[in-house]
Amino acid sequence: LTDSAYVVMCMIIMTRVSLEVFKSIGSGEYVRCIHSVGCPEPVTRTIVSNWLCNPERTMIAHRPAEREIWSYGSGYGGNSLLGKKCFALRIASNIARDEGWLAEHMLVMGQILHLRRHLCGIVSELGCNQGSFLGVTPPGGKEHFIAAAFPSACGKTNLAMLQPTIPGWQVRCVGDDIGWMKFGPDGRLYGLNPEAGFFGVCPGTSTKTNPMAVATFQKNSIFTNVAETANGEYYWEGMECDLKDPKVEMVNWLGEKWKIGDKGEAAHANARFTTPAKQCPIIHPDWESPKGVPIDAIVFGGRRPVGVPLVIESFSWQHGIFVGAGIKSEATAAAEHKGKKVMHDPMAMRPFMG
Incomplete structure (x- = not known):
């Protein structure tokens, strides 16, 4: 209501x-x-x-x-x-x-084979995410589903919509933010996406950084606290490469006249797009399955600019829970704490523990 x-x-x-x-x-x-x-x-x-x-x-x-x-x-x-x-x-x-069961701040994705090796590569390339589910599939291989938990505005949508550069590999998105998980009758952990859309951070999103997200919000979408160009286009920091006329005049998120090169920002640092998940070109066929998808690996991450390895691997599932509980991350525009303060954020759930 x-x-x-x-x-x-x-x-x-x-x-x-x-x-x-x-x-x-x-x-x-x-x-x-x-x-x-x-x-x-x-x-x-x-x-x-x-x-x-x-x-x-x-x-x-x-x-x-x-x-x-x-x-x-x-x-x-x-x-x-x-x-x-x-x-x-x-x-x-x-x-x-x-x-x-479990309600977690996680993405879910599907991927295929050489799971341990290539999972580390994904994490080191993207740095951090909040949570999502995705499926990853190698050429002629079996699909594996990965759940990943990262704090807000740390890249989980980018990871959930990852486009492999290795020929023959495939990634499909199940969800980019929240995962509900439960053990099935076969003893395996299953995860599902309870949402029907994506509520993603705009700044930094472009055809270069996340072409699948851009393709998703081309219609039936809402943009909040972004700039609008004189041509009726949306704009935010990071999508300069997508702008047809870089000299075009705009109205920024504060309602003020603005153009590239002026002081201030075109969009709020936490500007958002709201878009239907079913429009995502790489949405998984089972993204709405009430059973969920079987989870093969869990990744915990955070925004840590210095002082820690890009990737570490836990010794076991039990040790992984310990590692996830000890995560620390730098505050972002989506957090209530401002500045570059590094804070404890166990399993990316600090603001959301019920």
Whole structure:
């Protein structure tokens, strides 16, 4: 329940919305999510850049025992799209504890063969990610599924949509942010993507860094806090190579006239795109499977500019849990802490533990 049209449009993309979903709930349990931007009509306060919010009275309350989320005063995605971090991680991790499964800040991907060797190569090349699922397949080989947990704005979407440069290899995306995992009857760990869309960081995303993401958000997508060119194109830092006219005038994310070379930024450092996952050219055929996909490897990472090896390998699954719990990462624009402070972030879940 929300009073924000922006939240409604984003949630239609990020979640599975239909009458069939409503019917399937029936009289069963569900998590109640109540959101308000905190600006009841008639609006008497000054509205900056058409962005309704009430930062002085912002409050986000999670009530795990009651299965409720209350959010007031904020339009920020993490505080207003309550199906994401608030439910799918904080409340879901509480439900998972009670029911014997896991809700993790992870991507899931599919990949194929020479898993140990090439997994290290992927991590060293991309540096860090928050969490996603993907499948990787070598030429004529068997597909392996990898779950990866990295803090926010550290590259998990780029990893989930990786394009191999080695001929014959294939990577397919299952999810780029949140993974729900449970052991199956065969004793294997399975992971699924509870979301229906991608809520990715814009700055740094381009046809050079993530062509699959760019292909995904060509339609049915929402861009938040980015610049708009005089030609009606979206723009942010990092996509200079994709701009048709580098001298074009723009309106930046603050609503001010701007062009490349001017002071300030075109887009907010945490500007976002919201786009349907089904539009991704490399989305895995089983990305919506209620069973999930079998997890063959887990990667933990973080943004560490100096002082640590690019890649280390744990001695066992048990040791890997220990290593993941000891992760530290540099704060980003998606975190509440500013600057280059390196902080503990166990399993990339520090802001989301329920």
